[in-house]
Amino acid sequence: xxxxxxxxxxxxxxxxxxxxxxxxxxxxxxxxxxxxxxxxxxxxxxxxxxxxxxxxxx
Numbered sequence: 164x165x166x167x168x169x170x171x172x173x174x175x176x177x178x179x180x181x182x183x184x185x186x187x188x189x190x191x192x193x194x195x196x197x198x199x200x201x202x203x204x205x206x207x208x209x210x211x212x213x214x215x216x217x218x219x220x221x
Contacts, residue, residue: 188194 184194
């Protein structure tokens with residue numbers, strides 16, 4: 164019995180992304196080019212690590 168070739172999920176992801184971008188642009192959205200070295204980080208103070216949970220003192 165022949166096996167069915169596996170479908171590459173990255174192709175579906177690219178198609179899905181393209182559809183979302185198209186809908187975004189049709190809805191009046193705008194894509195901006197960000198210069199190299201620019202960060203979305205708004206502040207440099209405070210912790211930079213992601214805290215997944217806090218231990219309770221109770």
